[in-house]
Amino acid sequence: MTKDPVKIAVQKSGRLTPRSLELLDRIGLDYDRSPDQLLCVGRNMPVEALLVRDDDIPELVRDGTCTMGFVGLNVARETEYQRRANGQECGFEVVQELGFGQCRLAIARQETDQWNGPQSLQGKRIATSYPHITQHYLDQHNIDAQVIAFAGSVEIAPALGKSDFVCDLVSTGATLAANKLIEEDVILESHSVVIRTTRSTSAQQDYWMDKLTQRIDGVIRVQHSKYIMLHAPIKALAAVTRLLPGSEAPTVIPLQGCNEKVAVHAVCRENVFWETLEDLKAAGATAMLVLPVEKMLA
Ligand code: ATP
Ligand code: ZN
16 A cells, blocks of 8 residues: 555545546546445555545545545535634635536525515524535625524425525425425535645645646546547638637648548537537538547646
8 A cells, every 4th residue: 555645535325426436437546445345545546535425525635534525515615614614724625626416505485485585584594404605695695594404304394394494405406396495596506526635745645636636627628528520621611610619720631632622620629519510511511520539638
């Protein structure tokens, strides 16, 4: 085992787990799992992943048990606001957005209640699993309300007479609708992020964390990128290249035995839809091929 590995805290079993493990794979980490399955030890780099509950990730990164973590922004912010409310330093920073685990933390009301903006919360009870983010929002709007912390199933609090409003995580809105709650204000747009400890780390850990950060950037960048190849009449070249979505200067290659046409290759940093191909065809392009991009390093 290496002396100073980079330790990444990852959710053990939950919504973020499959994409987090896939990300470790895509940044090239080859690992063995410990017998209890809670530790992944890198075989090809001094990197370990610790599989834990998502709520524990910010604290593990703050106290230096882990050097980095993949966690929902909602969980990271809740810990940050809790620590700041207690006059403590945060101890970690958000360094990258991962683009999965999208959801929002929103205030929802009962059908019988009115909503005239945040002031409707004045003097009311709000049930939430995110008491510190909720309190931060109330403070920003100068509202005095009672925040009631719930560990889970926040959405049933109003029906039980425990609260007037809820502040809960929403993705499709189906859970709120099933409980006859109406979403009003979004107080945090969330997605998974990389957090990094603000404690000092060794030169080896810094080297590998920077390398992983670069690779994660590459993985995120290629997610929507496509490699497109096509043939275009020379006279239509300008029109065709203008239609390529999000591409920088394309590569233009002569075609053997053909003076009127060239081959055009380009990386498009946006998805290439059927409509784009149809527009390219109308502009004169033929033999179009769209391929996924696996890795990219700028
Ligand atoms: P753990 O056992 O690790 O504590 P959990 O039950 O708290 O798991 P999950 O439900 O797996 O957590 O959610 C993990 C994260 O997924 C959330 O903190 C949030 O960032 C994100 N997420 C995305 N969509 C939703 C959603 N609809 N409801 C809840 N969380 C969501
Ligand atoms: Zn959790």
